[in-house]
Amino acid sequence: MxxxxxxxxxxxxxxxxxxxxxxxxxxxxxxxxxxxxxxxxxxxxxxxxxxxxxxxxxxxxxxxxxxxxxxxxxxxxxxxxxxxxxxxxxxxxxxxxxxxxxxxxxxxxxxxxxxxxxxxxxxxxxxxxxxxxxVGTVAITALRDKGGLRPGERLLVRGAAGGVGHIAVQLGRAYGAHVTALTGAGTLDFVRGLGAHEAFDYAATDPSELGRFDVVFDTVGTDQRVFHRLLAPGGRMVTIAFDLRRPVSSLAYIAASARRGRSRVRFFSGKPxxxxxxxxxxxxxxxxxxxxxxxxxxxxxxxxxxxxxxxxxxxxxxxxxxx
CATH class of the missing domain: 3.90.180.10 (Medium-chain alcohol dehydrogenases, catalytic domain)
Known part of the structure; x- marks a missing residue:
């Protein structure tokens, strides 16, 4: 007491x-x-x-x-x-x-x-x-300010059912993007209900099958090299996470991506x-x-x-x- x-x-x-x-x-x-x-x-x-x-x-x-x-x-x-x-x-x-x-x-x-x-x-x-x-302030920063998401562009959200991801799905629709959600099998209907145009089970989907995206928003942090390859010409990748199992190599990849200019991996922590x-x-x-x-x-x-x-x-x- x-x-x-x-x-x-x-x-x-x-x-x-x-x-x-x-x-x-x-x-x-x-x-x-x-x-x-x-x-x-x-x-x-x-x-x-x-x-x-x-x-x-x-x-x-x-x-x-x-x-x-x-x-x-x-x-x-x-x-x-x-x-x-x-x-x-x-x-x-x-x-x-x-x-x-x-x-x-x-x-x-x-x-x-x-x-x-x-x-x-x-x-x-x-x-x-x-x-x-x-925490949705992080999604606004990622999509609008860092990713420059525009109407008609294709957006991929990794971790789409999570705390930041479920907000990013809704904001992506509000910004006029075509939203693809990557989530677990048990949350596919949930993210579709939030407005995702397409939803895929991350455990049963080869990323190469997803197509190309103008903006990839990553809330997971693993396999960033794989998802970085999904960017269309002029595409942008934004992440709020890195691989905690391999922090040195993960952060090194993010830093090295700076050589790619506009298509680099934009990593940030939220500043509410x-x-x-x-x-x-x-x-x-x-x-x-x-x-x-x-x-x-x-x-x-x-x-x-x-x-x-x-x-x-x-x-x-x-x-x-x-x-």
């Missing part, structure tokens, strides 16, 4: 499997100048959470000056509880959503953020639904912002994008939420209800 100056939060004391996660207490944060305090109602489990918990991205997470225990969670939906001195924009009581970026800690009752890292939650969405969507979140909200409010919540777990069962995502076959997002 937390006190008025404490909050419940998901923590872990060592890298390892989902069972290292537990709910403990931390001091309730206080917003400083230019900051806002958000009461978190829900957040979703991302691939980055799994990698962070397992220690696969410790070059980033070990920079955390707090050391152990480490917090967990990247995105969130909730309401503004308090506005710090000089903070402009959001007001107490506003329903907001956001992403913490490269730091973790959204699986907690409160987070402190800058106003530029949040935006108003789209009208008509509850907190649980809203928590499934902030108020502008991107507001763009995402407009797609929701225009009916071009809808959340897909696979399952909802209470905060005390966050380890089960991680196991569910690791098991695969997830349709959209797994959400953790915080408060």
């Amino acid at each position: 937390s006190t008025v100056n404490e909050m419940r939060a998901v923590l872990f004391d060592r890298y390892g499997p989902p069972d290292v996660l537990y709910v403990g207490t931390l001091p309730k944060p206080v917003p400083g100048p230019g900051e806002v305090l958000v009461r978190v109602h829900a957040g979703s489990v991302n691939g980055g959470d799994l990698h962070g918990r397992a220690g696969e991205v410790r070059l980033v997470t070990d920079v955390n000056p707090r050391g152990w225990p480490k917090p967990m969670g990247l995105d969130f939906a909730g309401e503004v509880a308090e506005v710090g001195p000089g903070a402009t924009g959001p007001k107490a009581g506003d329903r907001v959503w956001g992403v913490l970026g490269r730091t973790f800690g959204s699986f907690a009752e409160y987070v402190v953020v800058r106003p530029r890292a949040i935006a108003l939650t789209p009208s008509g969405l509850g907190h649980v639904e809203a928590a499934a969507l902030p 912002s108020h502008r991107l979140l507001a763009d995402l909200a407009r797609h929701v409010e225009k009916g071009e994008l809808r959340p897909a919540v696979d399952r909802v777990f209470p905060l005390d069962e966050v380890a089960a939420a991680h196991r569910a995502l690791e098991a695969g076959g997830v349709r959209g997002k797994i959400v953790v209800h915080v408060s």
Whole structure:
């Protein structure tokens, strides 16, 4: 039981499997100048959470000056509880959503953020639904800003049923592209229902049979050389992942692709912002994008939420209800 100056939060004391996660207490944060305090109602489990918990991205997470225990969670939906001195924009009581970026800690009752890292939650969405969507800012950056996807072009989405992929399928349709989805056998109908013109089982399909694409969006990270070959003349490949089994060779291939100029592999990690979140909200409010919540777990069962995502076959997002 937390006190008025404490909050419940998901923590872990060592890298390892989902069972290292537990709910403990931390001091309730206080917003400083230019900051806002958000009461978190829900957040979703991302691939980055799994990698962070397992220690696969410790070059980033070990920079955390707090050391152990480490917090967990990247995105969130909730309401503004308090506005710090000089903070402009959001007001107490506003329903907001956001992403913490490269730091973790959204699986907690409160987070402190800058106003530029949040935006108003789209009208008509509850907190649980809203928590499934902030990662969509990555899909906007990949397709619109990095890939330059245009109406009439052919788009391939790898990992099309996942957290980022299911949003990319919907945005691809909104941008006027012909969308081909690569996913698991059990999620083919799901991605077709999101708007994919074609859907293929990745385990039963030779990539060479898929044809050529103007934009390949990769959320998986493996076999990048194979999918890079699927680009049509002038095509662009964008990835948000690399092969964690062979990180050196995978990143080396991405770096070496720079010699190919426009057809290089564009690798990036998301930089969420108020502008991107507001763009995402407009797609929701225009009916071009809808959340897909696979399952909802209470905060005390966050380890089960991680196991569910690791098991695969997830349709959209797994959400953790915080408060």
